[in-house]
Amino acid sequence: MNTPHPPRPGGLQLRSLHKELGGRTIIDELDLTVEPGELVSLLGPSGCGKTTTLRMIAGFLQPDSGSIRMAGDDVTHLGPDRRPSAMVFQNYALWPHMTVFRNVAFPLRIRRRPKAEIAERVDRMLGLVNLLHHRESRPARISGGEQQRTALARALVQEPSVLLLDEPLSNLDAKLRVKVREDIRELQQRLGITTIIVTHDQEEALSISDRVAVMNAGRIEQFSTPTELYARPATEFVATFIGSLNRFDGSFDGTRVVPGTDVVGVRPEDVVFARGPFDRAISATVERSVPHGHFTEVHLRRADVVLRAFVSGEAPEVGTAGYAAIAKALVFRDGRLVDEPVGVAA
Ligand SMILES: Nc1ncnc2c1ncn2[C@@H]1O[C@H](COP(=O)(O)OP(=O)(O)OP(=O)(O)O)[C@@H](O)[C@H]1O
Ligand SMILES: [Mg+2]
Structure with a gap:
């Protein structure tokens, strides 16, 4: 047995x-x-x-x-x-x-x-x-x-x-x-x-x-x-405690949020930056470039906001003009994650 x-x-x-x-x-x-x-x-x-x-x-x-x-x-x-x-x-x-x-x-x-x-x-x-x-x-x-x-x-x-x-x-x-x-x-x-x-x-x-x-x-x-x-x-x-996060009050890039109560969070690796234009991207300029060895943290000025992004490969110089888009966003309502998927549209 x-x-x-x-x-x-x-x-x-x-x-x-x-x-x-x-x-x-x-x-x-x-x-x-x-x-x-x-x-x-x-x-x-x-x-x-x-x-x-x-x-x-x-x-x-x-x-x-x-x-x-x-x-x-x-x-x-x-x-x-x-x-x-x-x-x-x-x-x-x-x-x-x-x-x-x-x-x-x-x-x-x-x-x-x-x-x-x-x-x-x-x-x-x-x-x-x-x-x-x-x-x-x-x-x-x-x-x-x-x-x-x-x-x-x-x-x-x-x-x-x-x-x-x-x-x-x-x-x-x-x-x-x-x-x-x-x-x-x-x-x-x-x-x-x-x-x-x-x-x-x-x-x-x-x-x-x-x-x-x-x-x-x-x-x-x-x-x-x-x-x-x-x-x-x-x-x-x-x-915010785990990892790094860009935070914006209210609507951002077409995310469906309640202005005034919602907070939109974007991980720096979910910000896509390229020198040439691409789908849904908006023009952005490199304001700071901080090398971390295997990746570079860049601060991108895009209209009236600054986005932190992680880019791999060669570090772009300050002043470089390019395009940035957001691939994924987290939305928080009263401090808690909103469960339904968050759409991002240009
Ligand atoms: N004997 C005590 N009397 C009064 N307050 C205390 C006592 N022991 C701990 N505290 C308080 O309780 C809280 C939690 O302390 P604790 O040592 O558990 O924190 P922790 O998360 O381990 O912090 P750290 O990362 O700094 O070690 C602190 O504000 C501390 O001042
Ligand atoms: Mg302790």
């Missing part, structure tokens, strides 16, 4: 989570469901409540109301050490006087695991994050990326159902950030571990997440895949 696979453990549900701090509502009736094995980013501007949410999930902060379920169990009233989660803190919080090995072994020693088991599990974890050669080094003697991996190993050695990371890459330089975030994603997928990463870096969130929860003032504005977030931002906030 075929026995079906048991459901994968893990997963996380936040229901109506609420928290006031210093007399202000910091987290406002927040709901979030993370599937087992999924990597979800909490993305939002500084002060929107990302760390507060993560600390409640980890058990370092009690919500005023609402509930937290992990791997099927209600953990709302359990302390951090009784939850099946492990957290990596922003500053890594490694013990400077302990070797890499002892740092990673620490959570297991607290749990009074047998010595041989500790050695076996820690070494396996150090192998997984490529740190065996630094087993006996102290944190001060290893690089930022290696410290980050030590902190990650210390969380993973606990074999948590849910891994929580608060801005795990913010202490690393730009090149290393990309490498370490890919390492984290690879490891997370290999272990199939439910993971929540807090970040205010949109590129980081979009590049490694299955889904991204965009937060604003203690609420989730949108919870979607990276592709969906970019192509169909639910609100004007999400559209």
Whole structure:
């Protein structure tokens, strides 16, 4: 007889989570469901409540109301050490006087695991994050990326159902950030571990997440895949926070909008610029030209508006005359995306 696979453990549900701090509502009736094995980013501007949410999930902060379920169990009233989660803190919080090995072994020693088991599990974890050669080094003697991996190993050695990371890459330089975030994603997928990463870096969130929860003032504005977030931002906030947007009040290029209440948003890559005339294009002049390596951002003056556009190939010089048209526009009514497709006509 075929026995079906048991459901994968893990997963996380936040229901109506609420928290006031210093007399202000910091987290406002927040709901979030993370599937087992999924990597979800909490993305939002500084002060929107990302760390507060993560600390409640980890058990370092009690919500005023609402509930937290992990791997099927209600953990709302359990302390951090009784939850099946492990957290990596922003500053890594490694013990400077302990070797890499002892740092990673620490959570297991607290749990009074047998010595041989500790050695076996820690070494396996150090192998997984490529740190065996630094087993006996102290944190001060290893690089930022290696410290980050030590902190990650210390969380993973606990074999948590849910891994929580608060801005795990913010202490690393730009090149290393990309490498370490890919390492984290690879490891997370290999272990199939439910993971929540807090970040205010949109590129980081979009590049490694299955889904991204965009937060604003203690609420989730949108919870979607990276592709969906970019192509169909639910609100004007999400559209401006993620990527770049040209914004116009009221009608623009024949978009069917309600003048006065609607806002039209156009992604710079949806502005088409060419030297010669083409269908629906209006004459435009390059006012600024900002090279970004593989593309150039140009500011185009078109009648009384300035449009930002991304162009590839050779950067056009300031003063270049040409033609510009809009391929696609997003329309927001009272801050929310208008659902019907938006026609653009000259
Ligand atoms: N103990 C506290 N007492 C009063 N206010 C607090 C307390 N802790 C956090 N806050 C406030 O709650 C809000 C959210 O803080 P939080 O640390 O969750 O933000 P964040 O989204 O992680 O921001 P950042 O990206 O800057 O880390 C902030 O306005 C902060 O000042
Ligand atoms: Mg924070």
